[in-house]
Each structure stands twice: as structure tokens, then as C-alpha cells.
Amino acid sequence: MTEKDFIAIIPARYASSRFPGKPLAKIGEMTMIERVYRQVKKAVENVYVATDDQRIADAVEEFGGKVVMTGTHHRSGTDRCYEAYLNVSSEAKVIINVQGDEPFVDPSQIKTIMECFDDKATEIATLIRPFDPARGFEALFDKNTPKVVIDNNNYAMYFSRSIIPFVRNYEWQEWVDKAQYYTHIGMYAYRADILKEITALPQSSLEIAESLEQLRWLQNGYKIKTGTSDCPTIGIDTPEDLELARQYVAEHDA
Numbered sequence: 001m002t003e004k005d006f007i008a009i010i011p012a013r014y015a016s017s018r019f020p021g022k023p024l025a026k027i028g029e030m031t032m033i034e035r036v037y038r039q040v041k042k043a044v045e046n047v048y049v050a051t052d053d054q055r056i057a058d059a060v061e062e063f064g065g066k067v068v069m070t071g072t073h074h075r076s077g078t079d080r081c082y083e084a085y086l087n088v089s090s091e092a093k094v095i096i097n098v099q100g101d102e103p104f105v106d107p108s109q110i111k112t113i114m115e116c117f118d119d120k121a122t123e124i125a126t127l128i129r130p131f132d133p134a135r136g137f138e139a140l141f142d143k144n145t146p147k148v149v150i151d152n153n154n155y156a157m158y159f160s161r162s163i164i165p166f167v168r169n170y171e172w173q174e175w176v177d178k179a180q181y182y183t184h185i186g187m188y189a190y191r192a193d194i195l196k197e198i199t200a201l202p203q204s205s206l207e208i209a210e211s212l213e214q215l216r217w218l219q220n221g222y223k224i225k226t227g228t229s230d231c232p233t234i235g236i237d238t239p240e241d242l243e244l245a246r247q248y249v250a251e252h253d254a
Contacts, residue, residue, distance in 0.1 A: 001117050006189075007092035008044040008110070009068075009084045010036055011077035012100035014053035018238055023056050023100050025242050028249040030063075032236060035103035037065045043110035046092065049100070050084035076213055078188065082199045085192065096189040101236040103245060105187070112227040113189045122225040123194045124217060126156070127185035129229055133176040140176055146184040146212055148226065156224040159184060159212050185229060188214075198222060 012023040012033050019025075023033040030038075033049060033056060040047050049060045052072045060067040068087050074080040081097045094117055098105060109127055116125035128148050131140055139145070143161040151157055158164060167175040175181075190198070198217050206215040214224060234245050 001093065001114070003045060005093040005117075006044055006046065006096055006114055007085065007088075007090045007094075008040050008047045008096040008098055009081045010040065010047070010049045010098050010100045011074075011080040011084075012049050012051045012053075012056050014051070014056055019236075019242075021055075022236060022242075023051075024059055025236070027103055027242070027245050031059055032103050032242075032245075033060060033100055034063045034065070036098065036100055036105060037063070039103070039105045039107060040098050040110060043107035043114075044096065046090070048084060048088060050080050052080075078190075078195070078213060079199050081190075082195050085195070092192065094189050094191055095195055097187065099186050099235070102187075102233055103236065104234050104248075106229070106231040106233070109185070109187065109229045109231055109233075112229050113187055116189065116225040116227050117191075119225065121223075123191055123222055124198070125189045125225045125227060126214065127187050127229050128156075128182040128226045129185055131176070131181035131183050135176075137173055137176055140181060140183075146210075148182050148184050150182065150226050154226050154228075156214070156218065156226050158218065159210070159214055161210055161212070182226075182228075185233070186235075194222065 016022055025032050049067045050070050051057055052070050057067045068084045070080050070083045081095055085095050113125050116122050146159050147164050148159045149157045149164050165179055167178045170178050201216055201220055204216040204219040206219050236242050
């Protein structure tokens, strides 16, 4: 596949229970959404911010980015991506969904997820990161860090907030040294026809139990190809995360 076969869409909401107005928060001289947009543009030419808020749309247009307005009813970024894809009348074969709160997303990560579609059988792709045992069991146990197990062809078998796999015959403190663990990086890409199908699916029992959208797709028989990335990222979920990002930019002149 060539670059013209891909479109990258960055869903961005103003309303957030934990951090209202997050996309417009300043990190150094740029808003968060501008930083995400500029990083994505290093890997994909065709990039849009998808939003339901005029303030975000105005900010994107001010820095010269492309924006598409979407409805306020969407349950997830995946649903917003599909409406955005339709609204811009794109003919791209694959839609890349990049989270709007990852201001330091690395272009190599986007290239990795694009390469998953060199395999014609790939329906959906996402990224995973090998867990560093030096971080310790407590970091692995964190419920806000979804874990994933993969098969021999790098397809996801299951995602969980629990630790998977369970390592029998060892104390839990030893698990990180006895198995290869992978954590999930929340970037997705979908073939256009598959995106249409999965946005029509009702929530599944596993999705509801774990609060992980991708389990809906697995439970309905779709396959998720994984690409591996070691790039560190700083996701912004809270005002405290924002301060860490600002500190990083100040220290690295980024």
C-alpha cells in the first residue's frame, strides 16, 4: 500500500469529565492538539482533526490544520473517526485513529501501524509495547495499563486490565521475569469496510466487563494485527499529566 491509501484522523472532544478543554491546553508554545497534528503529519500527508466543538475547530484552522465537524453523540473515537471519514468523502483504504491526547506520538509508531497492512489479511491494527521488567510488578498490575497476549502471527488473542498471562508455579512478584508481557498503545487503524461494520456493532459483554472497546471486535470474530513499538509516550489524561508534559518540553526544548 502507498501513503495515499491512508488517512489519519485525530478525534478531539472539548467536554471531558476529568479534564475539560484538554485539546486546547498549552504545552510550550503550542496547544496539545497542534502538537499531535504536527507529529502525525510527519508520517501521513492526509490528516484531519475530528471534533464536535467549534473552539477546537477554530484552533486547528488557526495553525493551518484540516478539521472536520462531527456529531456530539459518539460513544467512542472509533465512531467519530468513521463519521469524519464519511464527511470528508475520503477514498482512502485505511483510516488511522490517533488519540488527541498523545502530543509526543512518534511518526515511527504511525509507520509501524501502516506496515501492518502490508498483510492483505489485516482488518484492524493496533500497537503494543514490550513491558520492561525493570518497571516492576506494580506498574504491570496498573488497571489503567491494558495488557495484551498475541499469537505467533502477531494477532491479538485478548486484551485485559488484569495481568495476562497468569504464570503458574511462581509467586506473583516473579511473574515479570518469567513471561514476556505486552502493554497496549491506544492507536488503531482499520480498513474502511471493516470500520463501517464495527461501528454498527452493539457493545459486547467482554467490552462492558473490562471497559475495553477492542474486545467488542474480538468477541464478534474480527482479528486485530499488532505492531510492536518501543517508543516512550506521554499520554495526557489529567492536569497532573499536563504538568509532566510541560516539564518535559521545557527540559528538552521540544
